[in-house]
Amino acid sequence: MKKIKIQNFPFTAILGQDDMKLALILNVIDPKIGGVLLTGQQGTGKSTAARSLVALLPEIEVYEGCPFQCNLEDPEKLCDYCKEKGEKKPEKTIKKPISFVNLPLGATEEMVIGSLDIERIIKEGKREFQPGLLAKANRGIMYIDEINLLPDHLVDILLDASASGINHIEREGISITHLSSFILVGSMNPEEGELRPQISDRLGLEIGIKAPIDPSIRAEITNRVIEFQDDPQKFIENYKLLQIKLKENIIFAKKNLSSIKISPKIYNFASELVIKFGLISQRTEITYLHCARAHAAFRNSTKIEKEDLKQALNLVFKYKLAHINPELNNDYLGTTFEELWHKIPKSFEDPTLYKGTDKEMMNTFKSSPDLEEKYRENPLNKENEDLPEVDDKDRKSQDRYSNFDSDEDFSHGFKASSKKTNVKKRIIDPDNLLFYRTEKPINLDVSPIFRYLKKKQKIVNYTGRGTRVRLNTKSKGRYIYAQKPRGKPHSIAFDASIKSHFINNTKAIQTVLQERSYNSNLAVNLNIDDIQEKINVVKAPISLYFIVDASASMRRTLDQTIKIIQSVHAEGYKKKDKISVISFQGKESTILQRPAVSFSVGLTELKNLEATSYTPLASALKKTLTMIQQEKIKGFNLPIIIILSDLGANISLKYPGLNATSSHEFQIISDELDEIANNIGKKQIMVIIMKPKKSWATRYLGIDQFSVERIQKSFLKNAAKIFEFDTYSPDTTIMTLKEIIEKGTENI
The missing domain is CATH 3.40.50.410 (von Willebrand factor, type A domain)
Known part of the structure; x- marks a missing residue:
């Protein structure tokens, strides 16, 4: 059956959404940025922009029939199929557009990473690997709509493959590793739920998309969409020159990317910026510099300049910081950037220039001649060498450890004016605690405090397990084991069924493969008793x-x-x-x-x-x-x-x-x-x-x-x-x- 060619809306015809378009272009130039997450409500052009990227990327050359779309310019990383083809010179190669893989929400783990080729097992008795979507996406684009609704274990698999460029499979008796380098583009509506922080941290850029509120812009967008729907070919032809120019710029930038060197000054500036923003993950500054370098390449520059760092600033930090503190705005980003930009370059010439604030330096321990002299004059008591000396001159006026004015009737903890008071065991009310210094040992029952803290902890987390309820299902979820079906099987576990066939058969496997049915060309003939049903697990x-x-x-x-x-x-x-x-x-x-x-x-x-x-x-x-x-x-x-x-x-x-x-x-x-x-x-x-x-x-x-x-x-x-x-x-x-x-x- 002939495939229908789908016409995508031209990338250069997308009006507005400059941050989104720039983020996608930079990821195309340098996939090491780690992908882009587009957040916004429906109908704001997220999926349209992602699909239109395909036309901007050059065609790739592959051996016909290669399941992994191997890069022929890197012979060390070719799959067995391509190595075999390469030995038979001259071998026919083909040029094809990059793959655009749209991951459906109902995808299973088998669909994503690959599985056994059941058809070949049954027909030929050979155990072969059937590539999944990660293989198809190699050297292409993986698009996930509503990524926040995708099961967490599938998102983890995709992010691991995106970061490493490799898909490693260990399952169903097979072990295989293949390349899976792709540009990851995810989109979501925040109102339907956020991503886990661990996932959003591993996605390179996050761009918030809002529908334009200017009537003239909205009218022009509507006009372009209707023109495209009426005559796609004519509309695409109108933007052909702009598409070609942008495509050439991207190809040139990809070739020159590695020639752009990052100076120590820029490395130090990125680190200072991340620390100043209070971000912990090391990935953030790595992504920041990859993004800035890609932007420099896109400008056809030979080095990273201030303009590149400022553009990367919004793409990398704007929405990450918004999650931490929604009150922060672009003015804060720009002001902080300018403040550090003027300090850091000079600090390489004068290391004493940038010392940081008192708060930033509070954990730095330094000594001075004055302090050493003071220590010699007032050494610590040998019995309490591990305790600091306390100056007791002004203790009677105000005790810094309590809220009370000290007098003779207080023994810094409990009132001792009454001789009848003989406290053997004191019960603390955890809801009305007041901590202050005491010098006399007192027998206290602290068990109510622990009961109180335990009670408070339960209020915070009502599941305690960090996950949701795990349900065993016969349709969606992760395939974990197989069992004999009760009645009609919902989803046959072919790997387990074939194993069951050989276990139940009294003859050796070699004999089984030789004695095929005269009525068919099958290497394996499953009986009804061999059939096993898949049982999946899903976090509900x-x-x-x-x-x-x-x-x-x-x-x-x-x-x-x-x-x-x-x-x-x-x-x-x-x-x-x-x-x-x-x-x-x-x-x-x-x-x-x-x-x-x-x-x-x-x-x-x-x-x-x-x-x-x-x-x-x-x-x-x-x-x-x-x-x-x-x-x-x-x-x-x-x-x-x-x-x-x-x-x-x-x-x-x-x-x-x-x-x-x-x-x-x-x-x-x-x-x-x-x-x-x-x-x-x-x-x-x-x-x-x-x-x-x-x-x-x-x-x-x-x-x-x-x-x-x-x-x-x-x-x-x-x-x-x-x-x-x-x-x-x-x-x-x-x-x-x-x-x-x-x-x-x-x-x-």
Whole structure:
């Protein structure tokens, strides 16, 4: 079947987005920069720009049929296929465009790194390697849309290959290494979740992309897109000269890149700049200098100059620093750059010029004649050689270790004016600690402090494991082992099935290969008993569905509800957990935020929420179950329903006009909720019900006591967790909630 040639939008026709275009060009000139991450909302041209890069790169020469697209100019790194071809001179070579590999979100590890060629095993009985996408991307471009949603283990594989230029496979009885040098381009929408810091650090450049707000620019962009859609060939022809010129500049820059030397002055400047910005990773300054050198090559310069360093400044540091301190702006970058630029070059001639601030030099230990003389006059007491001397002249006026004015009644720690006081063991209240110096040994029980610190630590991290729930699946995820299928297999593990065939066959392997079936040309004939099914593992994120009661009886808990959700979200955000918020009040429930990693939309809606009468709990639960079903279609996640309510439901789902006032009407509503609770139990969805702690006088004010008890029983029999929270102690409430979530996920 003939391949359809896809026409890409010309790179030079992209209007605006100068930082994005420059970052992509510099990565093409020097792939050692480490790739580029494009962040921004949909429809801002991220994928269009990435695809249009292909036309700017020169065609590559390869042997026809080479699976790794080896570079013929580097004979030492040729694959076995190319070495064999090279020995048969003259051998035909072909020129082809570089590969543009679009990594799908549903990709498996086998698709990425490669696997056994099952077809050759079955037909010929030969164990051959089938290259994956990393082989196809060699000397080309690897593009990952929504990289933040890609499983972490696949991102790690891609980054390792991108940094080393090598793909090493050890699996299914094969061991192979091949070149995989490519330009990595990733794009993402930050609202759908951030990348792990370890991953974003390893991507060379990060560029934030915003849609233009100038109407004239937007109009011209729309005009160009429609012209391209109407007649792609004509539109491409209009930009042909600009494309050729840019392509020639890039090719020339790539050839001259290695001839640009980096002076010691520039190395030192880059290090000082990174330290000044408070960045720890050594990769940052390496990327910075690679970027500056590529820019110098692009300008056809023979050395790195101030202009190159300033351009690289924005590309490398602007968005990295924004993650650390969002308040920093371009003025800070420019001011710091200029400040160091004027100091560092002169410091090579005068090393004493740049001494740094007192804060920067505080860890430098120096000696002086004055200090040595003072030490000789006042040597340390031999019994306390390891302790500093304390000047006691002004101790009575103010003790620097305490907040009290010292007098004779204080023994620097505890009041000793009363002779009746005989402290044998003193219990410390960890919530009201005041540390100050004491000279007399006191028997203290510090166990409450450790219990308190342990309690605080639990509030911070409600999983404790650093990962999400691992689920065994038959479709997505990482292939870890095989087993006999129960019924029809979902995905056949051919490697395990072939092994099973030879294990179950009583004849030797050589005999098996010789005795092929007369009805086929297969080297291996699998029986039904040989078939093994793949079992994959996937790290499933948690989806938290907060159902918030905004009825009049819950009005005073809304502020604390926001704090609870914010605290839980702060931890889950790092692990791509999703948050959904549904409020219910009046006659209907409202979805404030659909499942998303970001909580910005839901937070705004919650802050503007006003409590009203009536409690349609059944409606909120039904909408939640619908969202859970929709999320299940998108991918694996672990849903947890968290209900913040006093369970005083009084609005029917089946009869919208029914506002319960009698016991019979409350019975109808409790029966509806019983049915919903049973449905949740069958789906094995975890439910946590958080009830506000009320006094006996107001416990059932405005709600029906017997209906509440029946609703509680319905959820309890379906394994729901119910606890009352103190509206005046948010820390304890958050800790309890996180402990319940942790225990619930550990049992899965």
